Every structure is written in structure tokens, then in C-alpha cells.
Amino acid sequence: MAEAARQTSSDTELLHAVARGDESALAALYDRYNSILLGLLLRILHSRVEAEDVLQEVFLQIWQRAANFDEARGRGFTWMVTLARSRAIDRLRSLQSRQRADDTAMQNAPEAVSDASDDAYHAEQREIVRAALAEIPEEQRRALLLAYFEGLTQSEIAARLGQPLGTVKTRMRSGMTKLRDLLGEKMGRQAGANLNY
Amino acid sequence: MRHEDYKELLALDALDLLEGDGDERRALDAHLAECDDCRAEASALRDSAASLAYAAPPTVAPAPELRARILASVKSQTRADARPLAPPTHGGAITTLTTTPPEVSNVSTSDEFARRREAREVRVSRRLLTFGTLAASLAVAALLVSLLLLWQRNERQQAEIARLSQAVNRTERDLARLSAERELLAAPAAQTATLAGTKMAERARARLTFDERTGRAMLMAADLPPAPAGKAYQLWFIAAGKPPMPGSVFQTDASGHAEMHDIVPPEGRRAAIYAVTLEPAGGVAAPTGEMYLKSSAS
Numbered sequence: 001m002a003e004a005a006r007q008t009s010s011d012t013e014l015l016h017a018v019a020r021g022d023e024s025a026l027a028a029l030y031d032r033y034n035s036i037l038l039g040l041l042l043r044i045l046h047s048r049v050e051a052e053d054v055l056q057e058v059f060l061q062i063w064q065r066a067a068n069f070d071e072a073r074g075r076g077f078t079w080m081v082t083l084a085r086s087r088a089i090d091r092l093r094s095l096q097s098r099q100r101a102d103d104t105a106m107q108n109a110p111e112a113v114s115d116a117s118d119d120a121y122h123a124e125q126r127e128i129v130r131a132a133l134a135e136i137p138e139e140q141r142r143a144l145l146l147a148y149f150e151g152l153t154q155s156e157i158a159a160r161l162g163q164p165l166g167t168v169k170t171r172m173r174s175g176m177t178k179l180r181d182l183l184g185e186k187m188g189r190q191a192g193a194n195l196n197y
Numbered sequence: 198m199r200h201e202d203y204k205e206l207l208a209l210d211a212l213d214l215l216e217g218d219g220d221e222r223r224a225l226d227a228h229l230a231e232c233d234d235c236r237a238e239a240s241a242l243r244d245s246a247a248s249l250a251y252a253a254p255p256t257v258a259p260a261p262e263l264r265a266r267i268l269a270s271v272k273s274q275t276r277a278d279a280r281p282l283a284p285p286t287h288g289g290a291i292t293t294l295t296t297t298p299p300e301v302s303n304v305s306t307s308d309e310f311a312r313r314r315e316a317r318e319v320r321v322s323r324r325l326l327t328f329g330t331l332a333a334s335l336a337v338a339a340l341l342v343s344l345l346l347l348w349q350r351n352e353r354q355q356a357e358i359a360r361l362s363q364a365v366n367r368t369e370r371d372l373a374r375l376s377a378e379r380e381l382l383a384a385p386a387a388q389t390a391t392l393a394g395t396k397m398a399e400r401a402r403a404r405l406t407f408d409e410r411t412g413r414a415m416l417m418a419a420d421l422p423p424a425p426a427g428k429a430y431q432l433w434f435i436a437a438g439k440p441p442m443p444g445s446v447f448q449t450d451a452s453g454h455a456e457m458h459d460i461v462p463p464e465g466r467r468a469a470i471y472a473v474t475l476e477p478a479g480g481v482a483a484p485t486g487e488m489y490l491k492s493s494a495s
Contacts, residue, residue: 027268035258036250043253049330052259053323056267063271074240081247086213122251129251147212148249154214169205176208180245 011076018066026063029080036122037084043149044088045095054091058084089151132182140175143168203228203235211242377458381415384408390471392490397475398422401453403490405432405471407461416447418455418473421489424448429478430489432457434465441472446480 006014006028014032017025037058041051061083069079133141139161146157158168206225209215215222229236381387386409394401400420407414416432424430432444442465447457461468473490 023268023271026271027264030264030267034264035256038259039253039256040250042256049327052263053327055259056263056270056323059267060270075244075247078244078247081250082213082243085250089213125248126251126255129248133252144212144249145252147214148246149253153216154209157214169209172212172214173205173208176211176242176245177204179248180241183245183248 011080012069012071015062015066015069015071015076015079018063019069026059029062030059033077033080037080040081040084041088044085044151045092050091050095051088054084054087058087061087085148092151128183128186132179135182136175136178140171140178143171144175144179147172200228200232200235203232204238207235207239207242210239211246213246374458377413378415381406381408381413384410386410388466390492392418392471392473392492394420395488395491397487397489401490403455403473405492407466409466412461412463412466414444414459414461416455416457416459416473418447418449418453418457418490420453421449421455421473422453423451424475424478427478428475428486429480430455430473431476431480431484432459433472433474433484434461434468435470435472436464436468439464441484442468443480443482446476446478 006024009017009025009028011029011032014025014029018029034055038051038055041054041058042048045051045054058080062080065083069076073079136144143157143161146152146160150157150160152160154168155165158165161168163171203225206215206221206228209221210225215225229239388407388409390405392403392405398421401418401422402420403416403418405414405416418430421430429446429448431446433441434444435441442462444461444465445457445459447455449455471492472484472488474484474488475486476484
């Protein structure tokens with residue numbers, strides 16, 4: 001498939017093409033999602049060197065595992081993000097166990113830049129998520145973000161929040177339910193017919 | 198477990214908080230296998246959780262070399278390598294419900310080893326790169342620390358130079374004063390007047406030496422009480438039949454000693470009387486205060 005045609009392919013089509021060994025499809029996915037995935041990895045790892053390293057692993061895994069993607073189970077975006085987050089948290093744990101002492105490599109705060117680096121689609125998605133999170137009660141939002149970005153276990157989150165485990169689980173459930181209701185059909189459906197990611 | 202109880206597990210599952218082989222994981226997987234509603238719910242919740250990636254702060258794009266490196270490393274893999282892999286270990290339902298592609302059995306073990314070795318080499322080279330970057334950062338940090346130390350040493354040396362140069366200035370001033378005094382005392386036309394304390398300071402005494410030719414003078418006083426705040430002593434040259442001519446003002450040290458250099462005006466050099474009064478600190482044109490020292494009329 002030509003590069004130009006790639007621009008309008010859905011994530012699902014691209015992942016199927018990757019599964020058939022189409023390198024240009026992988027390149028298109030990279031161009032579409034590298035900044036979002038790198039932002040996620042950086043948020044989890046707090047080190048650009050590690051985040052870029054994991055980003056490379058993630059795309060190699062997308063290449064190797066694309067055949068496992070099944071659109072009946074969820075969005076292609078979800079599949080890739082889940083893979084990226086999982087790789088990042090694995091890396092985070094191995095870094096934490098390997099070197100608590102060598103903090104220097106871990107201390108780079110993620111450099112925040114303006115949303116200008118996003119294209120219109122990503123900027124819109126970002127705004128939808130921001131608006132949804134703003135509507136979720138603070139204590140639920142904290143629990144969700146701790147779980148998602150810090151790679152903590154249920155009991156670690158409870159300890160971090162100073163709340164009983166049961167309370168934390170309830171907050172997770174309420175927060176996730178609310179997030180799903182707020183995001184609803186909005187996510188991944190905003191880019192118009194020709195860019196149905 | 199009631200159906201409702203799974204709702205909480207679904208939320209925890211979406212956030213990847215269920216342990217891989219825990220009771221909760223097993224219970225949920227068993228339920229998902231037979232409940233369409235919950236399976237749909239699980240999918241929706243995972244989509245929502247994945248959207249949280251957009252809650253991470255935006256960042257600058259990775260270096261273009263990263264894209265080239267990724268594409269180069271996938272190009273080097275053959276098609277047979279790319280397909281047959283273990284399903285992802287995350288996202289329980291995806292894992293358990295995904296069917297492994299049939300080609301898996303066709304893959305030779307050596308292909309698998311080659312792929313793993315390659316992946317390991319990529320990791321190793323990235324590790325080296327990471328190490329290199331870290332080493333470079335440390336080198337820069339060490340350089341900065343050295344610069345800081347050099348700068349601090351430079352600062353200390355500058356301060357030491359300033360201190361020494363002050364001391365040299367002081368010594369030069371002392372030397373100039375001593376040589377002026379010596380010159381004054383050795384001058385052929387040197388005159389000396391002795392001043393005695395008045396009733397204001399009976400123990401006070403002073404000697405005024407001056408060169409009649411140049412007018413250069415030095416007054417040395419002892420046991421003169423320190424002047425009160427805002428006041429100073431002032432020297433006067435008093436010629437017969439004329440108003441006193443003002444000389445310089447001076448202060449004593451804590452022990453009552455004073456040493457003052459002055460130029461005696463030509464008329465003053467033939468003065469009959471030299472006197473010291475207590476005046477406002479800036480000095481005055483005509484005496485206003487009490488007299489503390491006075492020479493006997495010559």
C-alpha cells in the first residue's frame with residue numbers, strides 16, 4: 001500500500017497489514033502514535049533515555065505480535081497502549097530493583113511542552129480526556145492515575161492514599177465507570193469518516 | 198459471586214490491577230467466558246483506561262533516528278519470524294480469548310533463537326547507548342564540578358590578593374608618613390613648639406613640629422580625652438594682633454593619642470601661639486569651643 005493511502009487507513013487496517021509483514025503500515029502507526037506513546041512512557045519512567053528505549057521495544061513488539069490483535073476485543077489504540085504501558089511498567093520495576101542508588105538516570109522530569117506538537121486529532125483526544133478527568137471527583141481521579149501511571153499494586157495504592165483497600169477498590173470502580181460514561185463514544189470517533197482511527 | 202461483584206473486578210482489570218494468577222483474575226476470566234455483557238463492559242473499560250495515555254503531559258517527538266532504527270530492525274526480520282509469538286501477557290481477557298495463529302507450529306526453533314538473539318542484541322546495543330549517555334552526563338557533571346571548584350578557588354585567590362594589596366597600601370602609607378616625619382625632623386629649618394594641657398585636660402600635652410620653609414607640620418598629642426560624638430579637635434595658629442588662623446581637625450585614638458599632619462600657612466609659621474580647641478567635627482573658621490592645648494608664648 002502506498003504511503004499516501006496509509007494516512008487514511010484505520011488502526012485496525014494498519015495492524016492487519018503489519019501482521020502480513022507490511023513495513024510501511026508499521027511506519028504509519030509509528031508516525032501516528034509515537035508522540036502519544038512516548039508521552040505515556042515518559043510519564044511512567046521519568047527518563048527520556050529509558051522511554052525512547054521502551055518505545056523501540058514497543059514497536060518491535062507491535063511488529064511481532066500484530067497477528068494477535070483482534071478488533072472484536074477492542075480498539076487497535078487500546079491494544080497498542082496496553083502493550084506500551086505494560087512494557088513500561090516492566091521496565092520501571094526492573095529499574096527499581098536494579099538500581100535504587102543510581103537515581104540520576106531516573107530524575108529527569110518529563111519535559112512538558114505545548115500541545116502544539118500534537119496534530120489536530122491528538123489535541124482533540126487530549127482535550128476530551130482532560131475534560132472527562134476534570135469531572136471525576138478528586139479522590140477517584142487520584143486513585144485512577146496512581147494505578148495507571150505508577151504501576152502500583154492494589155495494596156500499594158491503598159497505602160499511598162492512606163485508605164482501606166475496600167475504599168480504594170470502590171473508588172477505582174466508580175472512577176472507571178464514570179470515565180467510561182464520560183468518554184463514551186467520543187474517543188477515537190472524532191476524526192471524521194476518512195480518519196477513523 | 199453475584200454478577201454485580203464482577204463490576205469491581207472489571208474496573209481493576211482495566212487498570213491492570215489483577216494479579217496474573219490470583220483468585221480475582223481466575224474468577225473474572227471464568228465469568229467473562231460466559232457473560233457477553235461483561236465482556237463488552239471489559240472492552241469499554243479497557244478502551245477508557247487506554248485513553249488515559251492522553252492524560253500524560255505532551256512531549257517532544259523522539260529523534261528521527263529512532264524511527265529509522267525501528268524500521269531497520271523490522272526489515273532485518275523475515276516474515277516467518279514476525280508472526281509466531283506468544284500472545285501478550287497483559288490484559289487478561291485478550292490473552293485468554295485470543296487464538297494463536299496456526300503458523301506457530303511451522304516455526305523452527307532455530308528461527309526463534311535467532312529472533313531472540315537479535316532482540317537481545319538490540320537491547321544490548323541500546324543498553325550501551327544508555328550507558329554511553331549516562332557516562333557522558335557524568336563527564337559533563339564532573340566538568341561542571343571542576344569548573345565550580347576552580348571558580349571558587351579563583352574567588353578565594355582574588356580575595357587574598359585584595360587583602361594583600363590593602364596591606365601593601367597600608368604599609369606604603371606608613372612608610373610615606375615615617376619618611377615625611379623623618380624628613381621633617383631632619384629639616385634644617387625644623388621648628389618645634391610644645392603644647393601643654395589647659396584646665397580642660399591638665400595631663401594633655403602635644404608637640405608641633407613644622408618645616409619653616411615648606412610649612413609641612415606634624416602634631417603629636419597624648420592624654421587628650423577622646424572628643425565627644427560630633428566633635429573634633431582643631432589646631433589654631435595665633436599671631437599677635439590677628440584673628441586665629443584655622444588649622445586641620447583631628448581625633449584621638451582610644452588611649453588619647455593623636456597624630457595629625459598639616460600644612461602651616463606662611464603667616465602661621467611665625468605665630469606666637471599654637472592652640473587646640475574642641476570644635477564641631479567638620480571644623481570651623483574661628484574658634485568657638487574650649488581650648489584644650491596651648492603653647493607657651495615664644
